Amino acid sequence: xxxxxxxxxxLFRKEGQNVTLSCxxxxxxxxxxxxxxxxxxxxxxxxxxQIVNDFQKGDIAEGYSVSREKKESFPLTVTSAQKNPxxxxxxxxxxxxxxxxxFGSGTQLSVL
Amino acid sequence: xxxxxxxxxxxxxxxxxxxxxxxxxxxxxxxYFPWYKQELGKRPQLIIDIRSNVGEKKDQRIAVTLNxxxxxxxxxxxxxxxxxxxxxxxxxxxxANAGNMLTFGGGTRLMVKP
Numbered sequence: 361x362x363x364x365x366x367x368x369x370x371l372f373r374k375e376g377q378n379v380t381l382s383c384x385x386x387x388x389x390x391x392x393x394x395x396x397x398x399x400x401x402x403x404x405x406x407x408x409x410q411i412v413n414d415f416q417k418g419d420i421a422e423g424y425s426v427s428r429e430k431k432e433s434f435p436l437t438v439t440s441a442q443k444n445p446x447x448x449x450x451x452x453x454x455x456x457x458x459x460x461x462x463f464g465s466g467t468q469l470s471v472l
Numbered sequence: 473x474x475x476x477x478x479x480x481x482x483x484x485x486x487x488x489x490x491x492x493x494x495x496x497x498x499x500x501x502x503x504y505f506p507w508y509k510q511e512l513g514k515r516p517q518l519i520i521d522i523r524s525n526v527g528e529k530k531d532q533r534i535a536v537t538l539n540x541x542x543x544x545x546x547x548x549x550x551x552x553x554x555x556x557x558x559x560x561x562x563x564x565x566x567x568a569n570a571g572n573m574l575t576f577g578g579g580t581r582l583m584v585k586p
């Protein structure tokens with residue numbers, strides 16, 4: 361199934377709560393990315409990591425945090441500072457040999 | 473930074489007709505232009521891409537054209553089928569070797585009526 365696994369598929373957040381979205385890949389890709397997708401809009405880059413123990417802010421990083429302690433894992437935390445978190449979140453990894461971006465199946469986050 | 477505009481936002485065609493989706497980009501340095509197809513509730517999947525050293529690329533019923541002078545590129549689907557119904561995204565990048573450089577268009581919802 362593409363080698364990138366996102367979990368959970370659906371997630372609900374209460375007011376003031378931090379939640380963490382999981383992204384795991386077994387493709388041996390160095391680079392990983394988090395995108396946010398809102399209805400009727402394109403994908404916007406939240407954070408990216410080109411290599412283990414390093415990550416950079418994307419276009420809409422405010423209210424989010426990430427870590428990259430292992431090559432296979434790039435979890436995204438949606439903090440209480442993100443006031444409008446309802447969206448579809450997509451994780452991706454990059455195959456430099458074939459110059460292709462592979463996406464996970466996504467997590468739909470909603471606010472209770 | 474790069475800005476990608478995509479039109480139309482929705483497109484309805486009859487099965488067997490052709491569909492054309494157009495994108496414009498702002499940064500003349502962009503040189504990689506992929507197209508992704510996203511079916512409802514599923515992940516985007518790369519369907520075709522083009523680099524700036526060619527003007528057209530075909531893969532069966534799908535083709536992409538690029539006009540670097542005008543800074544626009546288009547996706548052409550011929551003989552559309554119901555399974556082509558999906559949201560299509562274009563993107564532009566300064567380099568094919570950097571997923572973080574991709575800027576996406578807003579998407580086009582294609583509906584193919586049987």
